[in-house]
Amino acid sequence: MYSVLQGACDPALVALCAALVIGSAGIPGLFLQNKPGSGQIFSAIATILAAFAGVPASLLLLFSRTTTTYVLEWGLPFGPCELVIDPLSAFFLIPVFLVSAAGSLFAVGYWPAAVHRTTEPWLTFFYGLLASSMAILLVARNGVFFIMVWEVMALSAYFLLVTEHDREDVRRAGIVYLIATHAGTAALVVYFSLLAAATGSFLIPAAGSLSALAPHTTLIALAAFIGFGAKAGIMPLHLWLPSAHANAPSHVSALMSGVMLKMGLYGIFRTLTCFHDPPLVWGIILTLSGLTSALLGITFAVAQRDLKRLLACSSIENIGIITTGLGVALMGMSSNLPVLMYLGMAGALIHILNHSFFKPLLFLGSGAIIHAVGTREMNQMGGLGKGMPRVALLVLIGSVAICGIPPLNGFVGEFLLYLSFFLQFKADTLVYLVFLAPVLALVGGLAVIAFTKLYSSVFLGTPRSPGAAHPHEAGWTMLVPMAFFGALCLLIGVVPQLVLRLVTPAVASFFPQLSLDTIPAEYGALLGKLSLAAVLLLTVAAVVALLWRWRLGKAPVSSTSTWGCGYLRGTARMQYGGSSFSELAVSVFDGIMRQRVERPTLSGLFPGESSCSDQPTETLLERVVAPLFSLAGLSFAFLRRLQHGQMHVYMVYIFATLFILMLWAH
């Protein structure tokens, strides 16, 4: 089978073609405006077909551990434009194809062209462009080409994000995102220029070809960390992330959170492969920033009231966990500890894959919820599980998975990370790594708070507002993509050894000097035992459930209202809502998360109506960054004269700048 496929067509070419098909899938829709919906359906079918070709091609490339190189003749003065697919690129391609295909199907039900006639064609077009640019980014090896594709990715994400630009908060989120992403791009321009100065070519250097001892290396690493870290949302470069993910249409949030953040991580991974001797301090910095992101991200998530903002903050947490794994692997590399390298890197890569399954599942679920209720405010929901039981079940799977709880997939990556902390303990080097374990445990505990809050305030109890009283179940186009991700979460959770085999080639491409013969087999066997434990857990649960059903059938069953401790006039507003559920945790972690709390002042014997509210705040953005930007705006106000909105004058500026630079260079 393998050789037949190999002979029939080159998998690398198939993957590239699939990426181009996805990129152009939205174009017909732009011209078919008199028949609303046909372009969207065409795009969904084309994207899904492309994914059907692209995923097996990526898997083949990954397992065959081959590196395929194409050279694009582009006639620009930046050297040859190489397109290279190695196992690391192939690994990152898998979520790009899966999430973009699932999202394009979801869009048919979630953003129907019949309702959104004006926005739908452009949304579909940019959605394909975003997915395609991410796929091409993964194979681009010329720094200049990389930045071009990076900008296409960043800008199409911007246009997707401001789809509902008639809303003030959406425009604001768009501006914050645009500034953040361009600050990142500026750092990347510095990064690629320094890299080109060091190697003499714009090509990204081959794995292990650079030494970290060379001059300017620290600067290169710093520029890469800022540029890529801003895209990934590593703290403190995460400021754009919550509002951007919350305000985009849900299938776009799924693609942004599930895949686009990983492009920042890919950049960091790719940069690190270039060095054969990363200093220990790089690993320490990545580990610490990762763990800080994880802890603060999930603490912010606990306090959120907005469904999608909660999910966005938990993305910061997951990116943090992945970065921690990467940092640990790097520390293993600097200290020449192959097991630590393998476990950290495998944990990080598995978590990347897992996060690109359960986070899109949850974002698509949030789309279905918002579609049914018409609000993102969790305190206004409740009881939706009765009206939309299938969405409720799938979101439950996603919630348990994202908390890192067995028997679902989130546990697998964290398990390997914990092992890496513990194993180092006996070796007497890097002993203090083990102190990361309790912190990660705390992160896990906070994640349980955040996601029980999400699940219960949305689906359980009774409806808290008229809008939530009559939800409708999502259509099949919305349910199928979610069910697909839910099935993947369960599959990886129950047979984790499969996913370890998937990441091993990518780990090998990261550390070419490492011989990976015995280590993967050893941990594959260990994950096999974990798999047995997961099966045992499911079996025991089934047995207990049968036992309970048997006893239930033996005695009368009746139903009545919830026990109100003698009070008979309970209302839905008296339930514990999302904010009240997390209030205790917020008060314990006060100081990390800030809330703007308004409590009513009651006076007199019969106080009148008053209101109370708890609103989580973004202290760093609102208190530090926004004032700094206003100050900068004031002090550079005189430059506004240059900025008058006349396109032809802007082009003169660009030409003049280039001309002066050329004169200066010669």
Next chain:
Amino acid sequence: MTNSIIHIFLALVMPPLLLGVIGKTKAAFAGRVGAPFLQPYYDIIRLLQKGTVFSTTTSWVFRAGPIVALATAAVAALLVPFGAHPSPISFDGDMILYAYLFALGRFFTMAAALDTGSSFEGMGSAREATYSCLAEPTLFFALITLSRLSGSYSLTGMLSNVSGGAWLYAGASLLLLIGGMFIVLLAENCRIPFDDPNTHLELTMIHEVMVLDHSGPAFGIIQYAASLKLFVLGAFFIQLALPFATGNPIPDWGIFIVSMLLLAVLIGIVESVMARLRLVRVPQLLVAATILAAFSTLLVIR
């Protein structure tokens, strides 16, 4: 094989007895005769025969809560060694599974409570969520210390290596650990001073208030799962505090059973002489437990 069968048999049969011993101890302190030792068994059997009342606001999540709680406690019982005997299932890293299994049970117990739409049960689950989150790092510090002392990465290896010898060279560390873990044992099982399993003042409870709306067989399952959780965490604690072994299998089982009963008496004494803490004090005590366990880790690393 025989040992595994005895292990499973004890895990299935013995847990409610601990509740009976605790009850009897408290009765002795209060000067009462108290309910018979086997009263918890009678209660559970009676509940399994009763009819069920479901609240109209609940969905299948409410029904899944007790089932998942029992299933996770049962699997955890297979991971932890009882006394000097190794556990039936043991592999590197099983202590992480052990810790996360309780998180799964907790997730579903809290979701089931919130499914009823009762504000009392909401209060209970909010407290459970926060307190157990704070208790989590303590368990991991304990695991680190044990891993350091034993050089092992599985629960069986960690716990069976704590013997009289370990007390000689790491006594201070183990003492701190026992302090921290005893606090976690009481908190995780919702005993005094964190929670009072006997009160019916819903405003102050944690675990009991989360299960207010369960009835009949489901409530029987919850009672049994709670006693099994006490048994499983107690077995972990006992192996730290009373690591006696003869090397002969049959006396070792005897030692284990007697140690567990002693633990139940100890919990009964604590419940008799202490009052429940104010809710604002609970997080402080849990953080104190974490610090104790962290000290013990520092002492063994040095």
